[in-house]
Amino acid sequence: MNLRLPLLALALGSTALPVLAQEVNVYSHRQPELIQPLIDAFTAETGIPVNVAFVDKGMAERLVAEGDRSPADLVLTVDIARLMQVVDAGVTQPVQSDVLEANIPAEFRDPADQWFGLTARARIVYASKERVADGEVTTYEDLASEKWKGRICTRSGTNDYNVALLGAVIAHDGIEAAKTWVEGLKGNLAKKPDGGDRDQVKSIWAGECDISIGNTYYMGQMLADDEQKAWAESVRIVFPTFEDGGTHMNISGVAMTKAAPNRESALKLMEFLSSDAAQAIYAETNNEFPVKPGVARSALVQSWGEFTPDTLPLADVAAQRPAALKLMEEVNYDG
Incomplete structure (x- = not known):
């Protein structure tokens, strides 16, 4: 069975993602092609498939409307304001993770553990x-x-x-x-x-x-x-x-939804996205700054100088x- 839904169908507003054992469903402000290398690397490492729905506008409203029935486990956004819109809508949950705390500096995560920065x-x-x-x-x-x-x-x-x-x-x-x-x-x-x-x-x-x-x-x-x-x-x-x-500085970031039907797998993806391997992929493919200390910027980004x-x-x-x-x-x- 093909566990990955066609991205085009998702972008056109399908009302539900499949909810199967051992998978992660993501609502994303980020264009699918920008995060696909990360998704592929995560699935290759864990065997857990990831379904991505591109939600350009109205993410918070969609999650509120879906309520406890929402198939989404995680949201990915491209700005701190959009992250806060989702958090303020009351549709996320706090995540306690020693891995996330160790990998992501305090200025790039929520003191209440509702959201975590992934790139800067x-x-x-x-x-x-x-x-x-x-x-x-x-x-x-x-x-x-x-x-x-x-x-x-x-x-x-x-x-x-x-x-x-x-x-x-x-x-x-x-x-x-x-x-x-x-x-x-x-x-x-x-x-x-x-x-x-x-x-x-x-x-x-x-x-x-x-x-x-x-x-x-x-x-x-x-x-x-x-x-x-x-x-x-x-x-x-x-x-x-x-x-x-x-x-x-601004960030792209992630939050876990309150409904999250696949919480364990979703946490694994969150932690993976903060890892050395994922941060290096972000750096090379998206020309962004890794938030995890010690992960090198791409050669192009380094050429822009220090600040x-x-x-x-x-x-x-x-x-x-x-x-x-x-x-x-x-x-x-x-x-």
Whole structure:
């Protein structure tokens, strides 16, 4: 019997995953092809099949609607905010694991053991090689200064990654300073926010702006694309810091659902994803930073240079999400 459901059928919204002995069912915000190498490695090691349903939107709502009948054991998300949406919906359960505690640093996991970070990504500045001098980009706070007027491109202010960054600004500098900052950032935009992080790099390549805010791993994705390679080669990665901290980090992460019909197998997958082997696969295939100390970054990621990650716990950043979203709407960032 083929235990793996066709991903296309799952993406189109099938109402149930098969619930069989010794398997794991995953609802994922991550594109299936990005996690398939990890799933294959886990199944090869344990013999436990994994069914993945790509759920781009409405994951928390879906789990609430399914309740105790949910076939999902785990959720995988691409941002701390999305993880917290699922946790806040009351559809996850705490997981106590010596393996997870040993492999994942405290700043990348929930103090209440509801969620665990699996990979890290930095929210950095892409800077034009031609029009931005070395050392010109310094702190996140400096992005609101007059010298950047008409020179910055970003995606929507209500995008999860930008909301998380603003949440970190609030946590570091306070709500009033954060409001002044985001107003200044908006005032420095070269054009109306639109598209994704890679589109902003394209705008730099096209001469529409000089710097943009984006996640590090997009550089790897652009370099691997025939059309986008020229965009990537027109910029360099710069790691800004907070005035009292380091470079803002976000995560992809995992949580176990409250319903989890295959809890034992699901825990094995969680622990595997934090292992040396899985972290190395993440590093090589997705150009992300392993969260487990001692696991090497890919050669490409290492070429971007060293930086000092911010040590602000992501739980503190996530707690500021409502305030950050309210600020983005108050200043009409996308208007």
